[in-house]
Amino acid sequence: MLDVEYAQSSHVSPNRESDSCFASMLPKTQEQRRTHGWLFALADEVVSEKQARNSIAFVLKDIAAAFGSSSPYELHRALLPRLIQQANAKLMQTYGKSTVPISLMTCALRSDCAVLCHVGDVRCYLIRRGHAELLTRDHTVANDSRRLGLAPDQHRSSYLDRQSLARSIGTHAFVAVDVTERQIIAGDVLLACSYGFYSGVRDVDMELIVSGNRDPSIAARELISTAKAKISAEMIGVQIMRIGESTNRA
Secondary structure (H helix, E strand, C coil): CEEEEEEEEEEECCCCCCCCCEEEECCCCHHHHHHCCEEEEEEEECCCCHHHHHHHHHHHHHHHHHHHCCCCCCCHHHHHHHHHHHHHHHHHHHHHHHCCCEEEEEEEEECCEEEEEEECCCEEEEEECCEEEECCCCCEHHHHHHHCCCCCCCCCCHHHHHHCECCCECCCCCCCCEEEEEECCCCCEEEEECHHHHCCCCHHHHHHHHHHCCCHHHHHHHHHHHHHHHCCCCEEEEEEEEEEECCCCC
Protein backbone atom coordinates (compact mmCIF):
# COMPACT_ATOMS: atom_id res chain seq x y z
CA MET A 1 0.00 0.00 0.00
CA LEU A 2 1.32 3.42 -0.94
CA ASP A 3 1.58 6.36 1.42
CA VAL A 4 1.27 10.09 0.67
CA GLU A 5 3.20 13.08 1.96
CA TYR A 6 1.34 16.33 1.36
CA ALA A 7 2.12 20.03 1.42
CA GLN A 8 0.46 23.18 0.13
CA SER A 9 1.64 26.75 -0.18
CA SER A 10 0.30 29.94 -1.66
CA HIS A 11 0.88 33.63 -2.15
CA VAL A 12 -2.26 35.73 -2.33
CA SER A 13 -3.33 39.36 -2.36
CA PRO A 14 -3.74 40.95 1.12
CA ASN A 15 -7.54 40.73 1.02
CA ARG A 16 -7.59 36.92 0.67
CA GLU A 17 -7.04 34.06 3.09
CA SER A 18 -3.89 32.12 2.24
CA ASP A 19 -5.58 28.71 2.36
CA SER A 20 -8.88 29.69 0.71
CA CYS A 21 -8.03 27.88 -2.55
CA PHE A 22 -7.25 24.45 -1.03
CA ALA A 23 -9.14 21.45 0.31
CA SER A 24 -8.02 18.01 1.39
CA MET A 25 -9.39 14.87 3.02
CA LEU A 26 -6.70 12.67 4.56
CA PRO A 27 -7.44 9.13 5.80
CA LYS A 28 -6.94 8.73 9.52
CA THR A 29 -6.66 4.94 9.56
CA GLN A 30 -5.37 2.11 7.39
CA GLU A 31 -8.97 1.09 6.77
CA GLN A 32 -9.83 4.55 5.42
CA ARG A 33 -6.82 4.33 3.12
CA ARG A 34 -8.29 1.19 1.62
CA THR A 35 -11.94 2.28 1.48
CA HIS A 36 -11.69 5.97 0.55
CA GLY A 37 -8.09 7.08 0.05
CA TRP A 38 -6.96 10.69 -0.16
CA LEU A 39 -8.62 13.73 -1.74
CA PHE A 40 -6.87 16.95 -2.74
CA ALA A 41 -8.45 19.95 -4.45
CA LEU A 42 -7.24 23.30 -5.75
CA ALA A 43 -9.50 26.06 -7.06
CA ASP A 44 -8.86 29.45 -8.61
CA GLU A 45 -10.99 32.26 -10.02
CA VAL A 46 -10.32 34.33 -13.13
CA VAL A 47 -11.02 37.64 -11.40
CA SER A 48 -10.43 38.57 -7.78
CA GLU A 49 -13.80 39.32 -6.20
CA LYS A 50 -15.28 38.61 -2.79
CA GLN A 51 -18.13 36.72 -4.44
CA ALA A 52 -15.65 34.45 -6.18
CA ARG A 53 -13.85 33.67 -2.92
CA ASN A 54 -17.16 32.77 -1.28
CA SER A 55 -18.01 30.55 -4.24
CA ILE A 56 -14.66 28.77 -4.11
CA ALA A 57 -15.04 28.06 -0.39
CA PHE A 58 -18.58 26.80 -1.02
CA VAL A 59 -17.46 24.38 -3.76
CA LEU A 60 -14.38 23.05 -1.94
CA LYS A 61 -16.25 22.48 1.32
CA ASP A 62 -19.09 20.67 -0.44
CA ILE A 63 -16.81 18.35 -2.43
CA ALA A 64 -14.59 17.51 0.55
CA ALA A 65 -17.57 16.72 2.79
CA ALA A 66 -19.24 14.57 0.13
CA PHE A 67 -16.02 12.65 -0.50
CA GLY A 68 -15.63 11.90 3.19
CA SER A 69 -19.17 10.51 3.42
CA SER A 70 -19.08 8.56 0.14
CA SER A 71 -19.60 4.81 -0.03
CA PRO A 72 -16.53 2.64 0.70
CA TYR A 73 -14.58 1.52 -2.37
CA GLU A 74 -16.64 3.69 -4.73
CA LEU A 75 -14.76 4.17 -7.99
CA HIS A 76 -13.06 7.58 -7.95
CA ARG A 77 -13.47 8.03 -11.70
CA ALA A 78 -17.24 7.93 -11.18
CA LEU A 79 -17.35 9.62 -7.77
CA LEU A 80 -15.36 12.80 -8.47
CA PRO A 81 -17.28 13.95 -11.58
CA ARG A 82 -20.54 13.40 -9.70
CA LEU A 83 -19.34 15.43 -6.70
CA ILE A 84 -18.21 18.26 -8.98
CA GLN A 85 -21.56 18.28 -10.79
CA GLN A 86 -23.42 18.32 -7.48
CA ALA A 87 -21.29 21.14 -6.08
CA ASN A 88 -21.75 23.16 -9.28
CA ALA A 89 -25.53 22.68 -9.16
CA LYS A 90 -25.69 23.75 -5.49
CA LEU A 91 -23.50 26.76 -6.27
CA MET A 92 -25.79 27.86 -9.11
CA GLN A 93 -28.85 27.42 -6.92
CA THR A 94 -27.29 29.44 -4.12
CA TYR A 95 -25.63 32.28 -6.03
CA GLY A 96 -27.35 32.13 -9.42
CA LYS A 97 -25.73 34.11 -12.19
CA SER A 98 -23.74 36.28 -9.77
CA THR A 99 -20.84 33.82 -9.70
CA VAL A 100 -17.65 34.24 -11.71
CA PRO A 101 -15.77 31.50 -13.59
CA ILE A 102 -13.92 29.13 -11.27
CA SER A 103 -11.24 26.61 -12.24
CA LEU A 104 -11.08 23.42 -10.19
CA MET A 105 -8.75 20.42 -10.02
CA THR A 106 -9.48 17.43 -7.79
CA CYS A 107 -7.16 14.48 -7.23
CA ALA A 108 -8.12 11.27 -5.46
CA LEU A 109 -5.51 8.64 -4.53
CA ARG A 110 -6.11 5.06 -3.49
CA SER A 111 -3.98 1.95 -3.77
CA ASP A 112 -1.67 2.62 -6.75
CA CYS A 113 -4.05 4.84 -8.72
CA ALA A 114 -4.51 8.60 -9.08
CA VAL A 115 -7.75 9.96 -10.54
CA LEU A 116 -7.77 13.60 -11.64
CA CYS A 117 -10.92 15.52 -12.48
CA HIS A 118 -10.62 19.12 -13.59
CA VAL A 119 -12.48 22.02 -15.14
CA GLY A 120 -10.83 25.26 -16.27
CA ASP A 121 -7.12 26.05 -16.25
CA VAL A 122 -5.81 24.72 -12.94
CA ARG A 123 -3.12 22.18 -13.83
CA CYS A 124 -1.64 18.98 -12.45
CA TYR A 125 1.80 17.62 -13.34
CA LEU A 126 3.25 14.17 -12.66
CA ILE A 127 6.94 14.41 -11.82
CA ARG A 128 8.57 11.00 -12.15
CA ARG A 129 12.33 10.48 -11.98
CA GLY A 130 12.92 14.19 -12.44
CA HIS A 131 10.70 14.61 -15.51
CA ALA A 132 7.46 16.66 -15.43
CA GLU A 133 4.48 15.48 -17.47
CA LEU A 134 1.35 17.63 -17.78
CA LEU A 135 -1.69 15.47 -17.02
CA THR A 136 -4.42 18.07 -17.60
CA ARG A 137 -5.56 20.20 -20.53
CA ASP A 138 -6.36 23.90 -20.11
CA HIS A 139 -10.02 24.58 -20.87
CA THR A 140 -9.52 27.97 -22.50
CA VAL A 141 -10.87 29.26 -25.78
CA ALA A 142 -7.34 29.98 -26.99
CA ASN A 143 -6.11 26.47 -26.14
CA ASP A 144 -9.12 24.86 -27.83
CA SER A 145 -8.46 26.98 -30.93
CA ARG A 146 -4.83 25.85 -31.06
CA ARG A 147 -5.85 22.24 -30.52
CA LEU A 148 -8.27 22.47 -33.46
CA GLY A 149 -5.61 24.05 -35.68
CA LEU A 150 -7.18 27.50 -35.64
CA ALA A 151 -4.67 30.33 -35.39
CA PRO A 152 -5.30 32.47 -32.28
CA ASP A 153 -5.29 36.23 -32.45
CA GLN A 154 -1.62 37.24 -32.41
CA HIS A 155 -2.39 40.40 -30.48
CA ARG A 156 -4.32 38.67 -27.71
CA SER A 157 -2.47 38.81 -24.41
CA SER A 158 -2.05 35.77 -22.19
CA TYR A 159 -4.25 37.51 -19.61
CA LEU A 160 -7.10 37.87 -22.08
CA ASP A 161 -6.58 34.26 -23.17
CA ARG A 162 -7.08 33.26 -19.59
CA GLN A 163 -10.24 35.33 -19.26
CA SER A 164 -11.90 33.23 -21.96
CA LEU A 165 -12.41 29.90 -20.21
CA ALA A 166 -14.14 27.34 -22.39
CA ARG A 167 -15.28 25.45 -19.26
CA SER A 168 -15.61 26.55 -15.66
CA ILE A 169 -17.50 25.99 -12.43
CA GLY A 170 -20.38 28.31 -11.57
CA THR A 171 -21.33 29.56 -15.03
CA HIS A 172 -23.66 26.83 -16.36
CA ALA A 173 -26.01 24.28 -14.82
CA PHE A 174 -24.00 21.45 -16.37
CA VAL A 175 -20.22 21.32 -16.64
CA ALA A 176 -18.11 18.89 -18.68
CA VAL A 177 -15.43 17.37 -16.44
CA ASP A 178 -12.18 15.89 -17.78
CA VAL A 179 -11.17 12.64 -16.06
CA THR A 180 -7.61 11.31 -16.10
CA GLU A 181 -6.54 8.08 -14.43
CA ARG A 182 -2.88 7.16 -13.90
CA GLN A 183 -1.00 4.45 -12.10
CA ILE A 184 1.40 5.85 -9.53
CA ILE A 185 4.55 4.39 -8.01
CA ALA A 186 6.71 5.18 -5.01
CA GLY A 187 8.78 8.28 -5.72
CA ASP A 188 6.17 9.97 -7.93
CA VAL A 189 5.16 13.55 -7.18
CA LEU A 190 1.84 15.08 -8.23
CA LEU A 191 2.00 18.86 -8.45
CA ALA A 192 -1.29 20.78 -8.70
CA CYS A 193 -0.89 24.46 -9.45
CA SER A 194 -2.80 27.62 -10.30
CA TYR A 195 -2.51 29.75 -13.42
CA GLY A 196 -0.56 32.31 -11.39
CA PHE A 197 2.11 29.68 -10.79
CA TYR A 198 2.63 27.91 -14.11
CA SER A 199 2.35 31.10 -16.18
CA GLY A 200 5.70 32.15 -14.74
CA VAL A 201 7.55 28.94 -13.87
CA ARG A 202 9.18 26.66 -16.44
CA ASP A 203 8.87 22.90 -16.34
CA VAL A 204 12.60 22.58 -15.75
CA ASP A 205 12.31 24.76 -12.63
CA MET A 206 9.54 22.54 -11.29
CA GLU A 207 11.60 19.45 -11.97
CA LEU A 208 14.73 20.77 -10.27
CA ILE A 209 12.96 22.11 -7.18
CA VAL A 210 10.78 19.05 -6.59
CA SER A 211 13.58 16.58 -7.29
CA GLY A 212 16.02 18.51 -5.11
CA ASN A 213 13.78 18.69 -2.03
CA ARG A 214 12.64 15.46 -0.40
CA ASP A 215 10.48 17.42 2.06
CA PRO A 216 7.32 18.52 0.18
CA SER A 217 6.82 21.51 2.49
CA ILE A 218 10.23 22.92 1.57
CA ALA A 219 9.63 22.22 -2.12
CA ALA A 220 6.23 23.95 -2.01
CA ARG A 221 7.66 27.09 -0.42
CA GLU A 222 10.53 27.20 -2.90
CA LEU A 223 8.14 26.81 -5.82
CA ILE A 224 6.06 29.75 -4.58
CA SER A 225 9.17 31.89 -4.08
CA THR A 226 10.29 31.12 -7.63
CA ALA A 227 6.89 32.06 -9.04
CA LYS A 228 6.72 35.30 -7.03
CA ALA A 229 10.08 36.37 -8.47
CA LYS A 230 8.84 35.89 -12.03
CA ILE A 231 5.22 37.05 -12.08
CA SER A 232 2.74 39.22 -10.21
CA ALA A 233 -0.57 37.44 -9.66
CA GLU A 234 -3.55 37.69 -7.32
CA MET A 235 -3.14 34.05 -6.34
CA ILE A 236 -0.24 31.65 -6.70
CA GLY A 237 -0.99 28.24 -5.27
CA VAL A 238 0.60 24.79 -5.33
CA GLN A 239 -0.19 21.40 -3.82
CA ILE A 240 2.45 18.68 -3.65
CA MET A 241 1.55 15.00 -3.21
CA ARG A 242 4.67 12.87 -2.86
CA ILE A 243 4.07 9.12 -3.14
CA GLY A 244 6.00 6.85 -0.83
CA GLU A 245 5.70 3.17 0.02
CA SER A 246 4.06 2.66 3.39
CA THR A 247 6.04 0.77 6.01
CA ASN A 248 2.85 -0.08 7.90
CA ARG A 249 1.38 -3.25 6.45
CA ALA A 250 -1.39 -3.61 9.01
